[in-house]
Amino acid sequence: MKKSVFLGALTIAGLAATASMASTLDDVKARGKLNCGVSTGLVGFAAPDANGRWNGFDVAVCRAVAAAVLGDSDAVNFVPTTGKTRFTALASGEVDMLARNTTWTFTRDVDLKFEFVGVNYYDGQGFMVPKSLGVSSAKELDGATVCIQTGTTTELNLADFFRSNNMSYEPVPIETNAEAQQQFLAGACDTLTTDASGLAATRAAFENPDDFVVLPEIISKEPLGPLVRHGDNQWGDIVRWVLNGLISAEELGITSANVDELAKGTNNPEINRMLGTEGNLGEMLGLDKDWLIRAIKVNGNYGEIFEANIGEKTPLGLSRGLNAQWTEGGLIYSPPFR
Amino acid sequence: MSMQETAYVRTEMLPEREPPSLNTGPIGWIRANLFPxxxxxxxxxxxxxxIYKLLAAFIPWAFGGVWNASSLKECREILQGVDAACWAVIHERFWQLMYGFYPDNLYWRPNLALVMLIVALVPVLFEGAPRKLLAVTIATPFIGPWLLxxxxxxxxxxAALGFVVGYIVYKLIAGALSDLAGLVLGPLAAVLWWILLAGRFSDLMAGILPLGLQPVESRKFGGFMLAVTLGITGIAASFPLGIILALGRQSHLVIVKTLSVGFIEFIRGVPLITLLFVAQVMLAYFLPRGTQFDIILRVMIMITLFSAAYMxxxxxxxxxALPKGQYxxxxxLGLNYWQAQRLIIMPQALKIAIPGIVSTFIGLFKDTTLVSIIGLADPLGWVKLIQADAAWNGIVWELYGFVAFVFFIVCFSMSRYSMYLERKLETGHK
Structure with a gap:
C-alpha cells in the first residue's frame, strides 16, 4: 500500500535532503511530463472543459513549453494552485514552472527567489460601475462603497489611489470572485474593483452586461507572467525563449497554419533561425532544432492564443490594448533571435 | 320530594360511540397541534x-429549470427572462463533480470500491448480517486503495502481510517472554516489514507474476470521490486511533498518559486548515525535491490525526459516564486489562458515546471540503473550476445547491443510522 512509500520517504528524507539537485530539464525529460502550476480556475486563463482538458491563456504557455521540451503538448500535469500555495509549490519543486497570472514584483523576484521569465499579459486594476450610477471616470467615485477582494495588492492600490486623489471610500471586503459578482449585482457596493481582465470576465457573465461599464482609469501595473525557480538558469532560459518565440512568431507572421511551410526555409534569416533551418539555437538551449516549430504548432503564436482564449471574439472580449505587439503600439516585445 | 319529580333516569349503559369527528383523525390532530x-x-x-412564499419561489425555479444547454448564455436564451435554474451545468459536468479527473473508462474501479465498502460495512453495522461477509470487511482496506x-x-x-508478520511475532514473543513485550515488538516487526521488505517483496512478486491495474495518479482524484475517499479513510482510521488515545489518556503509565494528553491537546488546539497547510506546504520543504509523497496521503494522515483527537x-x-462499579x-471477575476493556468497558462506553461519535464523523466528512483551499479538486474545488469555464462563468446557486444536496443526503443517512443504532442498543437504563 502507500504506507510503505510514506515511511520509506520519511527515513530517507533526512539523508537525501541535499542529494537530489539534478537539472530541471533532466527531471522533466526523465519524468516524461511537465508539472505546470496553474490557477484553481480563472476565466479565460485556466479552466478544464467538459472533457477534463485544460484550456486557457496561461495553460497555452504550459503546453507550448511541454511541446518544445517533450514533443507532446499533452505531456503536462496541470497542478491547480491557490494564491496561498503557488509559491511553495514552485519553491519545493512540486511544479517545474508557474503559469498562473502572477504579478511580477520586486519582492517576488528577489526575496522569494523566483525568476520571472517575461510578461504574457499586461494587466492593471480598474473599476466597474452600473451605468445607472452615471459615473464616467474613477475620479468621480468620491464617497463610493467599493467591493474589493481582501488580502491582495488590489486593496493597497485602492487605498493609494483614493488617498492621492483626496477622496474617501467605504470598502466592502469579499473573499472570492464569485462572491464579488453576487454582491455587486445585489447592489452591496457602487463599484467593483479588480484587475481589468477579471472585470471583463465578471461583466461577461452578467445577464445584462450592457448595463455595466468598466471605467477608463487603470490605477496599477500588473505585469503577469510565467515564473521558475532561481538557480536553474538553463530551465529559465527554455521557458523564457519559448514565450519569446511565441511573441516573435506573431511579429514575424508565423502561425500554426503556415509554420510547416515556413520551416522549409525562407528569405528571412530570423525566421530560419527560430525554426531551425539556420544556426543551432535549439541546441544551445539543450533541445533539438525543431523545438519552436512544435511550440508554435500547439496553439499558434501569441496573437492566436490571445484571440482564442481571451480575445474580442471570446466571451471575455478583451481588446489587445497594452498587449498588442510593439509594432502596433503595445508593449509586447521579444528580444531578437540571433 | 318524591321520585316522580325526576324527569328521566337512564337504566342501561349507552353503547360506545366514536369520538366527535372534530377531535380525531387529521382534523383533530390539526386542531390540537396547530390551532389550539x-x-x-x-x-x-x-x-x-x-413556507408558501419560499416554496412558491423555489419550486418553479428548481423544477422549471433548463437541463439541456451548453452554456449559461444558452440557458438564458431558452428561459427568455424567466427566473429558473440552469441545471444544464450539472448535466454537463455531473461526472466531473463526482469523479474529478479520474479517467472515465475506469469509473468502474471507484464504483466497485464503493460497493465493496458497503458490503464490508454490512456485517459491522447490522447484527443480522451473515458473518461470512467479515472476510470482505478484512479485505476491503487492502483491495479498496488498490482499486482506486x-x-x-x-x-x-x-501491506496485508505486514499485519500477519506483526501477529506472528506478537504470538511468539507473548508466548516466550511477556504480553507487553509482544505488544511492543509485534507492531515493530510489522513496521520493519513495511519499511524494509514490503517494497522489495512486491517488486519481486510483480517480476514473477505481473498482475495489476492501470495506475491512476492522486492528482486525478476529485469531486465527491475525493471527499468520500478522504472521509471514509479518516473515519475508519480515526476511530481505533481515538479509542487508543482515550484509553491512553486514562492510563496509569505516565509516559503513555503524557503522550496521549499532549497529542490530543496539541491537535485540538490547532485549526484543521493549519494542519492541511503543514501537509501541503511545510512537508514539501522538509522532504527532498522529487520525493514521491502523495499529497492525498498527506492530507489523509492530517485529517485522521485531527479527528482522532476529537474522537x-x-x-x-x-x-x-460509566459507573466505577463496572470497572x-x-x-x-479476574479479567485482565484488555479483556475488561473488550468485554465490559468499551461496549458500554461506546454505546453512550454514539451521538458524539457520529457527530464527529459527520463533521469530518464535511471538513474534507477544506482541502479545496490547498488546491485539491474536491466538490467545492470543482465548483470553482467549472465557474472558471467561460461557458459557465457566473453560475452559482445551481452548483453550490447540488453540492449541498449530495452532502446533505450522505450526512443525513449517517445521522439516521446513528439513531437506529441507539434504539437497537437501548437496554433500558433510563
Missing part, C-alpha cells in the same frame, strides 16, 4: 405563509 388557541393559530398561519490507485496487486498483498475526547466522555466488577 388564537395565538398559536396566528403563528401557524404566519408560518404557513412564509491501481498498480500491482502485490502492493496490497505486501478520543468523545470516547473519554463515554468512559467517564470493579471486571476486576472482581
Amino acid at each position: 388557541n388564537w395565538f398559536s393559530s396566528l403563528l401557524t398561519l404566519a408560518s404557513l405563509f412564509i 490507485w491501481g498498480g500491482t496487486i502485490w502492493t496490497p498483498v505486501a 478520543a475526547e468523545v470516547i473519554r466522555g463515554g468512559l467517564a 470493579e466488577a471486571a476486576d472482581a
